Amino acid sequence: MPLQLFSRIPGRPTFPTWRQPRAGLWAVAGLAGLGFLIALEIAARHYGLPGPITTQAQEVVLAPKSGPLLYASMALMMVVLTWRERFIAVGAAIGIDIVFVLVRWAAGVEAAEGHPFGNGALWVMLGCGVIALTRRTGPERVLLLKGVGLGLLLVAGRKTGDTWLLITSKTRPVVLDQYVATADHALGDPSWLAGRVIEAAGPVPAHVLDWVYAQLAVAAVVFALYQLRHVATERRFPRHHLVRTFLAVGVLGPGIYMIFPVVGPVFAYGTGAFGTGGEHWALANLWPDVLPPSSNPQPMLYDGITPRNCMPSLHTAWATVIFIHSRRAPRFLRFAGTFWLVATLSATLGFGYHYGADLLVGVVFAITVEAALRSLARGWDRSATQLVAYGTTVFTALLLSYRYLSTDMAGRPWVFGPLLLLATASVIYGYVRTTRAWDPKPAPVRRPEPLLELV
Template structure:
């Protein structure tokens, strides 16, 4: 019943976004994903990342068959597009295999095997749908929020020393090599998350169940909830509001060489194209959860997680995409969502409830301060700057205190049943215990 209710709610949400996008004359997430069955996909690597997530429930033989089928279908599509002189792209094959596995689960599997395969399919489709849902959310923010609150955040950011201006000059001084490297890290954050997620899910095929908690779930929930805050607190970022990228909509061309003046902030009108996707910084939130989940990996993975977090923070500030205040809010937002997902998987105890309530309170207080106390924050940086750091640090401290007992709990033993080598047949109908939620 829980999974059925979750499916109905998700479908209703996607349908609502579809209608919202149609209202503005554009295709919504459902239409965009359905078109990629035949038409040239706009997210080929993402479709194959979804297929890779699905493969965690398959045996090695089934994985080879699925990968071969996906590549074969894509080669046929590429040949047809090349002969027709159309745009060359890939990814249709991956989507065909995912949908084919859904049909196989419904028609040829039963019981635990059907549930496991359907959860793998759902995880793959949610990864792609989450990306397209985010695109639709960003469209809605630009169309429905004609005014932005950048002046409020830029004024409040004086309490932190306007880090975006400082890091922006450092990135500019690093030359094209440093800039291109940061762009690569910034743009490939989903790929890094997929790799960590695959590492966490590597035993699903053998144990015939998903772990109770993993990175992909938190990643998707952050992407779902974050844009709702964009609607409440629309901000475009310093490179647009105070830089050349904003064109005639920019308050002035100040970023990154001239600090913004301290005045009386007010909402400013902006175009209907630029997404209002700064508060909170979801790239910071995603990188923070990637860092958290990489802590239990190998030394190389732990190093990569720390590197990706530092590089992402540098890029978000250095490219002028975010203010320092966005990053503070992003860290608090990430830890609150991560703790909520852990508590949901392990059971809501008193410590989990208290932390989620505390994190939500701190996050709300940050938004209220940025909106209603920016001038005071700018006039008293020696007071409000440390307060912001202490607020964020307290959430980090209590998160560690809260989740440490959870991590110390023993991991449940694998469920009994055949191992991966005994599930090559699509007609396998072995009756096994129900898997953990994906």
């Protein structure tokens, strides 16, 4: 890729003085992120597996496991480029991928566990990072580095999440599924009901829901691209956007997995999925045809392979964040955001990956994180503090109630079921009311009435 094609273009607007980024803050954030990745790498190595740094470095040459995500990340990075630079970047990525495919074919190497494409996108992002350091200066360098960092952060988030899941399976041998399944009786056992509906619907709806569930990160990039569509012309990022919350949810959520380890109904009460051995460790083969018992829940020992990634449901949290950020988009994107939320909720329940209780916690978690990040962008005030504190309180109360009141909840579903829904709805109402006060709609412009001519 010729470096001069990405050189500084004369005539581009520059940042005013008050918009100059705070280099010290970015340096601290970068060092903290690097330290976090190194810690996860050491933890993964302790269990004999590569960590996020190693797996990401391998994708520079080896067949990547996240091919579509790499191209989605490159698209996110390209919001800082001009259209000419975007065409060059896409062409370079496709050309590099073709070369890799031909070399693997000539060498007789098959991409058994990865995608045949994606290396080119990663090379282009890394190349743009090099160009930013060597060919750009001042605000232009900062902007391009932010774009590269945003794209690489999305991929690093996926690798970090995979390592977190490994750590949960190795360090939390005991799971709390019996407590959550018992508490789920208060909600009418939605996972069991949705599982039977998916089975009766046939393979086509199941394939659609599975695709929606698997491509959630790519969907987030599509919505983020709309939000960031003016970055190349305005030469700056908005104060708050979808990717910030998406990444924060992915970083904070696995910490809750360590506190409240749950594997999900298809594993704890079914035959497992993807050959992970749920049939050997499950309490009984009940899901989705027979409801689990509602008395005397106990912690149960589970295998050292299956991730404890149910509480909260991060897929629900991410889909909720997409839904929130699509509300100010055009009608088509608003419809798409609603569809993605409904389809994700249907998939998480219908495939037995989550209980209904997980979904409620996921919604509260997403709204609380979103409110906190929006407050950081616009400035903290009393309403922001109250909203985040209230969301955190409800989130904690839900977890404690699942653990210590599950039997009471199952025995009095007509009381606790509405209470759980009202608690979640109160956080949603608080967010809607508070954000309307933060971002009031402009008053409609009234046209002056025509003056009556006196005859």
